[in-house]
Amino acid sequence: MGRPAKFDRDDAVETAMNIFWARGYEATSVSDLATAMGITRSSFYNSFVSREDIFEESLARYNNTAPDRTLADVEKGDRVLPTIEALMRTLCRERAADKQARGCLVVNCLNEAGGADAAAPGVDRLFNKKIKRLEALLAQARDQEEITQETDVETLARELLAFLCGLNLSSKFIREEASLWAMCESFLEAHDLLVRNPLMDLDVD
Numbered sequence: 744m745g746r747p748a749k750f751d752r753d754d755a756v757e758t759a760m761n762i763f764w765a766r767g768y769e770a771t772s773v774s775d776l777a778t779a780m781g782i783t784r785s786s787f788y789n790s791f792v793s794r795e796d797i798f799e800e801s802l803a804r805y806n807n808t809a810p811d812r813t814l815a816d817v818e819k820g821d822r823v824l825p826t827i828e829a830l831m832r833t834l835c836r837e838r839a840a841d842k843q844a845r846g847c848l849v850v851n852c853l854n855e856a857g858g859a860d861a862a863a864p865g866v867d868r869l870f871n872k873k874i875k876r877l878e879a880l881l882a883q884a885r886d887q888e889e890i891t892q893e894t895d896v897e898t899l900a901r902e903l904l905a906f907l908c909g910l911n912l913s914s915k916f917i918r919e920e921a922s923l924w925a926m927c928e929s930f931l932e933a934h935d936l937l938v939r940n941p942l943m944d945l946d947v948d
Contacts, residue, residue: 752790755780760801764848767855768798768863795864802865805848810834811907814876823884827903828931828938834907835923838914847911854912874900890935899934906930 758779762771773794777787791797806812810833817826838846845851852863853870877900884890890899910926917923931937 750780750782750786750790755782755790756797756800756804759797760804760848763798763801763863764805764845764851765843768852769855798863799865802849802863802869806869809847809849810837811873814880817880817883819883820887822887822889823880824889824936825938827880827936828927831907831910831927831931832924834910835914835920835927838911839918839920839923841914844915844918846915847908850908850911853908870904874904877903902934 759776762775762779766775771794773784773787776794776797777784780787782790791800811830813826813830813833817823838844849866849869852866878896881890881894881896881899881903885892885894885896910923913926914923917926928937
């Protein structure tokens, strides 16, 4: 039996992403994916080749909608610290609103693997990409005197990513947005990243 006439690849990737997000990579089988999509195993392999391939497609889709997607939109001359703070506020709101308490797909898959070498396909590359992006943004913030010239941006980028990973994990059992934000505010203040005067970002007469 082939694929159903109404098979939609885009919908199938969305379905796969949500299954991986809820269960993790290792706990999700090809049979699980095919059943959720309403197709046979042979049709699955005809469409996606392997579980690894559809996971990478799912990961790319997730990354395009994750809270930290806004970091890719920062251009030269844009202030960086308000963007980082806005990211944290969005993350707190979205994680608290998720009734399934799924946390972050990327963090979940790395956590279940026990290390980058055993992580699901593409996860280690994505983490390295995120670190490099944070390093570039913090270097921009340093150049724009949003943070001190003495700031070690490489170390701070890793600390920031580690905090965001921990926040995503914590959101699985800390369900209140205010509590999650209090953690973020404490981190930002401790690292002198807190935007103390939001009016600086507005055009006022």
